[in-house]
Amino acid sequence: MIVTILDVVIAGLLLGGIYALIAVGLSLQYGVARVLNISHGEFIMLGSFATWMLYTVLGINPLVSVAMCGPLVFLIGFFLHKTLYRSLLNSSNSLDVFEGRSLLASFGLLFIIQNLAILTWGGDIKGYSYLAFGVNLGGAIFSANRLVTLLFAVAIGAAFYLFLARTRLGKAIRAASQDPAAAGLMGVNINHVLALCFGLGTLMACFAGGLLSMCYPIKATMGLEYTIIAIIVVVLGGLGSIPGSFIGGFILGLIGSIVTYKEPSLALVSYYVIFILLLLAKPTGILGK
Amino acid sequence: MGVPQFTSKRFLVSRSIMLIILVLLGTVTAYSPGYTVVLLSSILMYIVLTVGWVIFSGPTGYISLAPAAFFGVGIYTSAILGKALLLPIVVAIGGLASFCLALLVGALTLRLRGIYFAIFTFGLVELIKHFLLFWELHVTGTRGRFVMVVDYNTIYYFMLIIFLLLLLTAHLIKHSRYGLALESIGQNEDAAAHTGINVTMVKVVSFAISAFFMGTAGAIMATKWTYIDPYIAFNPLFSFMPVLMAIFGGMGQLYGPIIGAAIFTYLEEFLITRLPELYMLIFGIILVVAILYLPDGLVGLIQKIWRGISGRKHANP
Numbered sequence: 205m206i207v208t209i210l211d212v213v214i215a216g217l218l219l220g221g222i223y224a225l226i227a228v229g230l231s232l233q234y235g236v237a238r239v240l241n242i243s244h245g246e247f248i249m250l251g252s253f254a255t256w257m258l259y260t261v262l263g264i265n266p267l268v269s270v271a272m273c274g275p276l277v278f279l280i281g282f283f284l285h286k287t288l289y290r291s292l293l294n295s296s297n298s299l300d301v302f303e304g305r306s307l308l309a310s311f312g313l314l315f316i317i318q319n320l321a322i323l324t325w326g327g328d329i330k331g332y333s334y335l336a337f338g339v340n341l342g343g344a345i346f347s348a349n350r351l352v353t354l355l356f357a358v359a360i361g362a363a364f365y366l367f368l369a370r371t372r373l374g375k376a377i378r379a380a381s382q383d384p385a386a387a388g389l390m391g392v393n394i395n396h397v398l399a400l401c402f403g404l405g406t407l408m409a410c411f412a413g414g415l416l417s418m419c420y421p422i423k424a425t426m427g428l429e430y431t432i433i434a435i436i437v438v439v440l441g442g443l444g445s446i447p448g449s450f451i452g453g454f455i456l457g458l459i460g461s462i463v464t465y466k467e468p469s470l471a472l473v474s475y476y477v478i479f480i481l482l483l484l485a486k487p488t489g490i491l492g493k
Numbered sequence: 494m495g496v497p498q499f500t501s502k503r504f505l506v507s508r509s510i511m512l513i514i515l516v517l518l519g520t521v522t523a524y525s526p527g528y529t530v531v532l533l534s535s536i537l538m539y540i541v542l543t544v545g546w547v548i549f550s551g552p553t554g555y556i557s558l559a560p561a562a563f564f565g566v567g568i569y570t571s572a573i574l575g576k577a578l579l580l581p582i583v584v585a586i587g588g589l590a591s592f593c594l595a596l597l598v599g600a601l602t603l604r605l606r607g608i609y610f611a612i613f614t615f616g617l618v619e620l621i622k623h624f625l626l627f628w629e630l631h632v633t634g635t636r637g638r639f640v641m642v643v644d645y646n647t648i649y650y651f652m653l654i655i656f657l658l659l660l661l662t663a664h665l666i667k668h669s670r671y672g673l674a675l676e677s678i679g680q681n682e683d684a685a686a687h688t689g690i691n692v693t694m695v696k697v698v699s700f701a702i703s704a705f706f707m708g709t710a711g712a713i714m715a716t717k718w719t720y721i722d723p724y725i726a727f728n729p730l731f732s733f734m735p736v737l738m739a740i741f742g743g744m745g746q747l748y749g750p751i752i753g754a755a756i757f758t759y760l761e762e763f764l765i766t767r768l769p770e771l772y773m774l775i776f777g778i779i780l781v782v783a784i785l786y787l788p789d790g791l792v793g794l795i796q797k798i799w800r801g802i803s804g805r806k807h808a809n810p
Contacts, residue, residue, distance in 0.1 A: 240608050291785060303608050304556050308740065309784045311733060315777030323770060432619065435612060469627050476620035483613050484601055 211344040212465050213458065218350045220457020221357035222416060226430050227437035227449040228361060229408030235444020236381040236401040238299060239289055239306040243313035244434055245427030247277060247406045250317070251413025252422040253325055259332050266334050267356070270414030274407050281406030284313075285399040293398075314427065321424040331421040349418040356415055361450055364408070368446060377401055381444060436479045442489030451490060518653055522646045530649045534717070536758040537652035539738060541659055541710040543754040544747070545703040546735040548663050551744040552675035553696065555606075559598065559614035561731035562621055563591040563704040567711020568726040569625070572638040575716070580643065584651060584712045591708025592701045599697035606682070615732070622727035629723070637722030640715045651713040659706045663747055666699065675699055737776070741783045743790020752791060 226248055233241045251273060258269035289306055296302035335349040368374035379387035380397045388394045416422070416430075437456050441448025456475065463474045482489070522530055542560050550557050567587035574583050602613055629635050666672050674695045677685040686692045715721060734757070742753020764772040787794055 234608075240612070288781070288785070295788065300554070300607050304554065304611070305784050307556065307608065307611060308736060309781055312777045312780030312784065315773045315780070319771070319774035319777065323774070432616075436616075439609075439612065469630055473620070473623045473627055476616055476623060479616050480613065480620060483605060483609060483616075487605060487609050 207344060208465075212461050214344060214346060215464075216458035216461030217454060218346065218354050218457070219460055220454035221354040222412065222419075222453075223433055223437050223457050223460075224361060224450045224453025225357040225408065225412040225415065227434045227441070227453050228364065228446060229405035229412070230431075230434040231438045231441070231444055231446060231449045232401050232408070233405035234438065235446075236377055237285060237289065237398045237405075238303055239285075239310060239402065240303065240435075241402075241405065242307065242310040242431055243317060243427070244310075244405070244409055245429065245431035246314055246317035246321075247281070247409035247427075248413035248416065248430050249321060249422070249424065249427040250277060251410035252417035252426070253321065253330075253413075253424070254410075255414040255417045256330055256332060256422060259334065266414060266418050267352075270411055273414065274410050277410035278403045278407040280403075282399050282403030284406075285402035286395075288313075289402065290395065290399070314431075318425060318427060325424055327424055329421045329423045332417070334418050347419075353415045353419055357412075360408070360411055361446075364404075365446055373397075373400070433475065436475050439479060439487070439489055440482060442491040445489070445491040448489055448491035515657075522649060527645060531645050531717075532759070532762055534645065534649045534652050534714075535762065536755050537649075537656045538710050538714050539734060539754040539758045540751050541652070541656055541706055542731065542735040543738040543742070543750040544659055544663055545706040545710075547739050547744050547747075547750045548666060548703040549675075549696075549699045550736075551739065551750075552672065552679045553699075554679040555696075556611040556736070557614045557700070558611055558729070558732040558736070559595075559617055559704075560707050560735050561727055561729050562614070562618045563595060563707035564711040564731045565618070565621065565723075565726040565728075566591045566594055567708035567713075568640075568715040568721055569638075570708070571712040571715035572640045572721055572726075575641040580647070580651070580713075584655075584709050587712025588705040588709035591711070592705040595701040595704030596697060599700040615729070618727050618729055618732060622723045625723040625727070637720055637725075639720055640718060642719055643713075643716040645717075648713055648717060652710070655706060655709050655713070660747070662702065662706075666702075667747065671695060671699065737780050737783070739790075741779065741787065741790055743787070743792035743794075745789055746792055749790050749792035756791075 226244075229247075230241060230244045233239050233244070251270070254273040255266045255269050258264040258272070259266050264272075288309060292305050292309060293302055296305055335347070335352055337348050338345040339348050339351060368378060376387065376392045376397050377400070379390065379392055380394055380401075384394050384398075387397075412430075433456070437452040438449060439452075440456060441450070441452025456478070459474060459478065460471050464471045518533070521533060542564065546557065546560055549555065567584075567590070570587035570590050571583055574586060578586070598614075598617060602610060605613055629637070666675070674685065674690045677688070677690065678692055678696065682692060711726075715726075718725065735754075738753040738757045739750045740753070741757065742751065743749035760775075761772070764775060768775075783790070789796075
């Protein structure tokens with residue numbers, strides 16, 4: 205009994221670490237840049253496929269290739285904001301209008317990136333095996349790649365939190381998220397900071413995608429599923445709150461693990477039920493403003 | 494000034510064009526090949542979804558991603574009741590089921606504004622889909638359902654009647670106090686509430702009316718597919734397409750969404766048969782371009798060009 209509980213809890217934490225990592229980027233993009241980026245999952249997918257290709261073709265260690273692809277995906281996100289979302293922001297007369305239009309534009313991006321990926325890599329499931337040996341944790345066996353993923357998720361999250369809390373740039377980002385106009389008057393280059401946040405969001409998605417590809421099979425249409433989970437986690441933790449994303453991610457991971465233990469086919473249903481109940485009861489989430 | 498005369502002439506011309514189109518649409522099954530009728534049915538289906546979406550989301554600015562939910566409820570109603578009841582009754586029940594769902598959802602989501610409403614409605618489609626999947630797997634032990642077959646002329650006439658009823662409803666709403674109330678909610682909801690508009694009631698009722706038409710469209714179009722399952726019935730594309738078509742056509746006038754839906758459905762049929770692998774890619778590119786460069790849609794663009802031409806005429810007589 206104790207072993208079973210431990211089993212379910214550890215599985216939940218492992219799942220939660222991934223959920224948290226995919227949610228952090230989305231939370232940043234919405235919290236600061238005000239873009240609810242539905243194409244977030246597509247950047248996760250890009251990270252996964254880049255890692256998969258580098259490993260199967262060139263034999264590069266997935267953890268190294270994640271670090272290699274990150275800057276490239278960051279630049280894609282950065283310039284995407286500088287071009288597409290910047291001109292949307294300039295032509296929208298209120299923030300509400302911008303939020304709606306940027307949501308729809310990111311739906312367009314989703315279809316563009318997903319279908320380019322299908323054209324490039326085909327629609328079938330891919331995967332590889334890396335660090336796939338078992339590790340015994342108090343009687344329960346877990347594969348090593350999951351544990352590595354959890355460690356990296358926590359490390360990336362902590363580093364990111366320190367970046368926001370301690371550095372000058374982090375301070376500028378937090379200022380921009382509280383009041384863009386006032387931050388601009390205080391000498392923060394708002395255009396730059398918003399694009400930076402969007403780029404950091406896609407960077408996080410790429411990291412998450414690379415780590416995911418070590419544990420789960422990947423396919424070109426996997427993005428939307430992860431986007432939906434990220435949205436649920438972000439709403440659970442509070443839109444725009446980085447610690448909230450981690451708390452939300454681990455809560456959802458634990459719930460997912462418990463429900464999967466009882467009845468696997470209800471896991472997704474339970475996510476949506478939690479999501480809808482939460483939106484009705486407290487739309488601002490656990491740590492929301 | 495010849496203004497009143499001009500308007501009445503314009504009024505007559507537009508009415509006679511509408512009458513001619515109506516007669517053509519009413520008699521099309523008599524002289525055109527089956528394919529045209531089937532294509533027209535799909536066009537009418539997307540027009541119903543798009544205009545239905547615009548009734549609520551156009552003036553209020555609430556982005557609803559729930560059309561797939563209401564359309565899917567209609568489809569499932571038809572699949573469950575299709576063999577037991579007469580077709581018109583099935584279609585009406587499909588609409589009423591969606592109407593009731595929309596009343597419930599509308600009443601629950603009153604507190605949600607802006608982006609939260611969009612997320613919620615998107616989540617709703619996925620929730621219903623996954624719940625039905627679970628239900629079919631564990632309770633009824635089936636996967637999907639067969640729908641009774643109806644010939645394509647009947648489908649077409651049902652769609653035409655639904656389309657005309659929807660146009661009438663949309664026209665009446667737009668030119669009534671309800672339409673004005675919806676507009677003022679879109680401009681400033683708090684101010685609208687302060688001027689004495691029952692914001693809650695107006696929002697929920699118009700949301701439910703739009704859902705009714707989506708439900709009827711689902712109930713009749715289900716017969717075209719013969720087999721349906723939760724993935725087909727609750728495909729999120731049925732939520733995205735109406736939004737895209739409305740934005741592409743332009744929401745300022747009632748004919749904007751109609752033109753948008755007609756062009757897109759034709760484009761869809763064309764691309765799916767010729768370039769199936771590029772279809773969704775082109776769809777995404779058009780969506781991004783339309784949002785970036787066509788803030789008032791195709792109709793807004795044409796009006797702008799028209800004003801440019803006639804303005805130049807006045808400038809250089």
